[in-house]
Amino acid sequence: xxxxxxxxxxxxxxxxxxxxxxxxxxxxxxxxxxxxxxxxxxxxxxxxxxxxxxxxxxxxxxxxxxxxxxxxxxxxxxxxxxxxxxxxxxxxxxxxxxxx
Numbered sequence: 001x002x003x004x005x006x007x008x009x010x011x012x013x014x015x016x017x018x019x020x021x022x023x024x025x026x027x028x029x030x031x032x033x034x035x036x037x038x039x040x041x042x043x044x045x046x047x048x049x050x051x052x053x054x055x056x057x058x059x060x061x062x063x064x065x066x067x068x069x070x071x072x073x074x075x076x077x078x079x080x081x082x083x084x085x086x087x088x089x090x091x092x093x094x095x096x097x098x099x100x
Contacts, residue, residue: 003040003041003044006037006040007037007040007041010033010036010037011033011037013033014029014030014033043063043067046066046067046070047063047066047067050062050063050066052066
């Protein structure tokens, strides 16, 4: 429930900022806000599957550790896939076949 309130407040903040600033600042603020809301929602979904008590320091610490562990696994997977794609022998016609 708290995440929904935070998301609503963030979008209200974006709306107010869009009314008062120039276009470049608006876009940057909007993208940063969407990024923060995205990270909060992903954190909520990652931690919601675990039995975490967010009312204690140990519970919050466990939630942060769970989220950071998940985040590092995602980063490692992205690096593995990217390095695999980069190391392929790509031909000029767009295929990755090595047959002549």
